[in-house]
Amino acid sequence: MTDAPRLGRPRASSPETIAEAACELFFEQGYDGTSIGDITRRAGVARASFFNYFRAKSDVLWSGFDARLAAAFSAMIAGVPVADALARIGRDLTPDTLALAITNADAMGLGDELERQRAERLALLQREIARRLTDATGDALFAQIHAAAYGAGVLGAVWMWAERGASSESLEGLLQHALSLCERFGASGDSSAAALA
The missing domain is CATH 1.10.10.60 (Homeodomain-like)
Incomplete structure (x- = not known):
C-alpha cells in the first residue's frame, strides 16, 4: 500500500x-x-x-529508552552510584513507542524481534554496569553477576510498567523496587556492594 x-x-x-x-x-x-x-x-x-x-528501523521503538540509558551510563562514568544512575531512567517517563510495542507486539508483528532487541539492551546494560562494578569492587565475576541482575531488573520493570498500563502507573516506582531487589542481592553476595548502591 x-x-x-x-x-x-x-x-x-x-x-x-x-x-x-x-x-x-x-x-x-x-x-x-x-x-x-x-x-x-x-x-x-x-x-x-x-x-x-534513527540508525535503524528498530531504533524507532527504543529511541526514548536508549537516550535514557546513555544518560545513565554517562552518570555512572561521572561517579554517580549505579543504582542512582539507573533510577533516573524511570523519572518522569511517559508512555512512548516502546511501551506501545510491548503491549501490542502481536498486533504490530514484532514477534521475536522485540525479544531480540531486549536481549541486546540487556547485554549492553550488563557490559556497562559490570565495568563500573569491577572498577569499584575489583571482583570481575561478582560484577558480571550483579550487573546482569541490574539489567534484568531495569528491563523487567519497563515490561511490567507497559503491561500494567503505562499511563496508569509510574515507571519510577517499579524501577525503584527492582533496583532495591538488586541491591539486596549485592549486599548478600559481597559486603563491598553496599557502597555501590
Whole structure:
C-alpha cells in the first residue's frame, strides 16, 4: 500500500512525527512488512530525515529508552552510584513507542524481534554496569553477576510498567523496587556492594 504524496509545504521532521508514522504502519503492515521508505513517505519527510534521528528501523521503538540509558551510563562514568544512575531512567517517563510495542507486539508483528532487541539492551546494560562494578569492587565475576541482575531488573520493570498500563502507573516506582531487589542481592553476595548502591 502506498500513500498519496502530500501536497503543500513538507511537514517539519521530528523524531515524534517519524515514530508516529512508523507505529501506524507497524499496526497496518506489520514490522517486517514496513520499510524505512514506507515510514518516511507516511511521515512526509525525506529519507535523510529518518537517519538524522534513527540508525535503524528498530531504533524507532527504543529511541526514548536508549537516550535514557546513555544518560545513565554517562552518570555512572561521572561517579554517580549505579543504582542512582539507573533510577533516573524511570523519572518522569511517559508512555512512548516502546511501551506501545510491548503491549501490542502481536498486533504490530514484532514477534521475536522485540525479544531480540531486549536481549541486546540487556547485554549492553550488563557490559556497562559490570565495568563500573569491577572498577569499584575489583571482583570481575561478582560484577558480571550483579550487573546482569541490574539489567534484568531495569528491563523487567519497563515490561511490567507497559503491561500494567503505562499511563496508569509510574515507571519510577517499579524501577525503584527492582533496583532495591538488586541491591539486596549485592549486599548478600559481597559486603563491598553496599557502597555501590
